[in-house]
Amino acid sequence: MELSKIVQEKSFLGQEFLTWLWWMSENGAEFALPDGKQLSLILGERLSLAPPWGHEGSRVGVAGKDQALAEAREGLRRGKLLDSLRLGLNIDGHDYWLTLESVWLFPRSVRLPAGAGSEEQGLDIDGLLLERLALLENLTAAVDSLFTVFLEQRLEHISAWPEFKSWLKNSGSQA
Amino acid sequence: MALLKGSLGLSRYKVEGNLPSDFWSWLNRRILQNIFIDIESSTIDKSSGWVSAHDYFDVSFAFEVYNFNPYVVLGLRQDKRTVSAALVRKYHRLEINRQRELQPEARLSKPDREMLKEKARLQLLARIPPQTATWEMCWHTGRGEVWFTTGNRALLDTGLELFQKSFSPLFLTPRLPWLMAQEILPGHGGLARLTPMSSE
Known part of the structure; x- marks a missing residue:
């Protein structure tokens, strides 16, 4: 299948993944990564919603805390899905921040754990670079692991996913 | 960096x-x-x-x-x-004027005009870092x-x-995401049957 066709027809998977991440963060879900590290999610203060692929409708971007989230929940209740999400990944006690967009899932505005890979550690330039590359590898591997867990759950619920659907439907009442 | x-x-x-x-x-x-x-x-x-x-x-x-x-x-x-089209137009006209001053009797053919345009463009490229x-x-x-x-x-x-x-x-x-899914679960029959949740 051509790339443009995949982007057009299969982008629902990215939207569903981001929405699932919100659900998981709200449930306080914890994940064991393949390398033994523990991962938990922190919902950031910036996200956007859009109608599911192939549906008409407007995009909603929200930033901030309670009120903005209430608006986003209302969007979910009305059938919109996440289009982009600011997310914190706590990996073994270290916070990594990134923004994910549904189409590409490329990590944007990445912030690595405070202090790690900084000059304060007394590393030379090459040492700093290797330290930061290792952190970026942790981050991208964690995103891939989360996507794998999502995919396995999604395929288990190929015809219906009542728990997820129920959260989507009732999310407006949690505001 | x-x-x-x-x-x-x-x-x-x-x-x-x-x-x-x-x-x-x-x-x-x-x-x-x-x-x-x-x-x-x-x-x-x-x-x-x-x-x-x-x-x-x-x-x-x-x-x-x-x-x-x-x-x-x-x-x-x-x-x-990058040289803007407007800038090329301006210097093209200046080149044409200069040519007419040099040879008032000569009529500029289309290839002559094109050549002057390219000359103007190259002169501009040389000046723009x-x-x-x-x-x-x-x-x-x-x-x-x-x-x-x-x-x-x-x-x-x-x-x-x-x-x-x-x-x-x-x-x-x-x-x-779709290509990642195919890589993670190669040949999984479920992927082909996967449709948006919104349509379920």
């Missing part, structure tokens, strides 16, 4: 194809064949190529500065001059993955073309 400091974005691609058995010497050859060529003192409008990630003026790659085994870290540099854009590529040879530290579509395209030109027959495919 975004990889070294502050916040950054990564555009992720999978490397398709098998690495040659003499990978590091092959890599060195291919990098040196595709280094950035300076266009500062020329009328060339665009140039792109590999530079050191630490210093975009350095294209010597002494001591294989890109080798952070298993990572390959390279800088990309693109220099580009190129704008430089730099970003980095990190290639994780173990994972078969490449990251570009830009989200700019045009720069990404330049990076993809340069990778293909330098390291063919290897090529890159974006890590789109």
Whole structure:
């Protein structure tokens, strides 16, 4: 299948993944990564919603805390899905921040754990670079692991996913 | 250098194809064949190529500065001059006027006018310094993955073309969710039956 066709027809998977991440963060879900590290999610203060692929409708971007989230929940209740999400990944006690967009899932505005890979550690330039590359590898591997867990759950619920659907439907009442 | 400091974005691609058995010497050859060529003192409008990630003026790659085994870290540099159509029109007219002053009786043919237009464009290109854009590529040879530290579509395209030109027959495919799914669960029959939840 051509790339443009995949982007057009299969982008629902990215939207569903981001929405699932919100659900998981709200449930306080914890994940064991393949390398033994523990991962938990922190919902950031910036996200956007859009109608599911192939549906008409407007995009909603929200930033901030309670009120903005209430608006986003209302969007979910009305059938919109996440289009982009600011997310914190706590990996073994270290916070990594990134923004994910549904189409590409490329990590944007990445912030690595405070202090790690900084000059304060007394590393030379090459040492700093290797330290930061290792952190970026942790981050991208964690995103891939989360996507794998999502995919396995999604395929288990190929015809219906009542728990997820129920959260989507009732999310407006949690505001 | 975004990889070294502050916040950054990564555009992720999978490397398709098998690495040659003499990978590091092959890599060195291919990098040196595709280094950035300076266009500062020329009328060339665009140039792109590999530079050191630490210093975009350095294209010597002494001591294989890109080798952070298993990572390959390279800088990309693109220099580009742009001359606006309005500016070309203005200097084209000035060239035509100058020609008419020199040869008042001569009638300018269409090819003559085109030649004067190209002359005006080249003179402008020589006067306009190129704008430089730099970003980095990190290639994780173990994972078969490449990251570009830009989200700019045009720069990404330049990076993809340069990778293909330098390291063919290897090529890159974006890590789109659907392609990732096929990679994680190859041949899983469920993927083909997967439809948007909204339509269930």
